Amino acid sequence: MELTQTNAQGCTRQRSVGPQDPHADPAPLKQACVGPYLLALPQNYFDNQIGTEHDGSFALALEYPSLQPFKPGARRTVNKDIFAQTLSINYSYVDRIDVRQSLRNAYTPMAFEQDDPAASLALRLQGEDVHGLAPYYADMERIRGYRRARGLADDAPGMQDRSHRDWYVARDRNGDIQTIIKCTSRGVTESGVRFSEGRMIRSGERELPECDHFFILPEYRIRARVTYVRAALKDWHRIEQRAGELLVGSIGKK
Structure with a gap:
């Protein structure tokens, strides 16, 4: 097996060869590439540890609400509590289109979606700010009508609240969207979690509403996607800062 691997942007990382011990403490540094950028992080920051x-x-995987990595080996068996606590971070290097366009694509309908109320900001229900975000709620009445007109039965999967997302956006001083977060519809009222001794764990509720949080680091041409339970939405800004700083702070370490 090759000891190094080079990606399409010329970033070369050292590969891990042989048996790996996720329980090693302190956790050894492991290398990863995001486009041309070489990162080095303790292995317990990685989803697989x-x-x-x-x-x-x-x-990458951080524990919510601490936003710290899980203890070495803790994620080797992911139970329902660890699943709920996990804040998953993915970074994508954008080199074929403008990185700002890659973010716009997250809220701009495709040509065939122009009249789909689930795909457009303009066809959503705008509400009062929530946690410093402007909400654009899924208009479930309009969505169901749109799908009925296309032959979907009322009991079809795409007709339920759990199948749709409310959108929350933050804008920069020019009014351009700089963050978009898509969360399970507010029609799903359960949080799916509760707190016990300072830790978030699964409740007995069936649903576990989630959010996908998108933002960009323009100077690096990187788009980030962070996934977490909807109960963590109130900490979106802290989460975004942590995910951005984690990437930038890891670049260039050998």
Whole structure:
């Protein structure tokens, strides 16, 4: 097996060869590439707690609400509580289109979606600010009508609240969207979690509403996607700062 791997942007990382111990403490540094940028992080920051996958792909995992990595080996068996606590971070290097356009694509309908009320900001219900975000709620009455007109039965999966997302946006001083967060519809009222001794754990509720949080680091041409439970939405700004600083602070370490 090759001891190094080089990606399409010329970033070369050291590969981990042989058996890996996710329980190693202190956790050894492992390398990863995001576009041309070489990162080095303790292996317990990685979702699998041993480093990148064989092809170089990876996700990071932090514990909510601390936003710290899980203890070495803690994620080798992911139970329902750890699943709920996990804040998953993915970084994508954008080199084929403008990085700002990559963010616009997250809220701009495709040509065939122009009249789909689930795909457009303009066809959503705008509400009062929530946690410093402007909400654009899924208009479920309009969505159901749109789908009925296309032959969907009322009991079809795409007709339920759980199948749709409310959108929350933050804008810069020019009014341009700089963050968009898509969360399970507010029609799903359960949080799916509760707190016990300062830790977030699964409740007995069936649903576990989630959010996908998108933002960009323009100077690096990187788009980030962070996934977490909807109960953590109130900390979106802290989460965004942590995900950005984690990337930037890890670049260039050998």
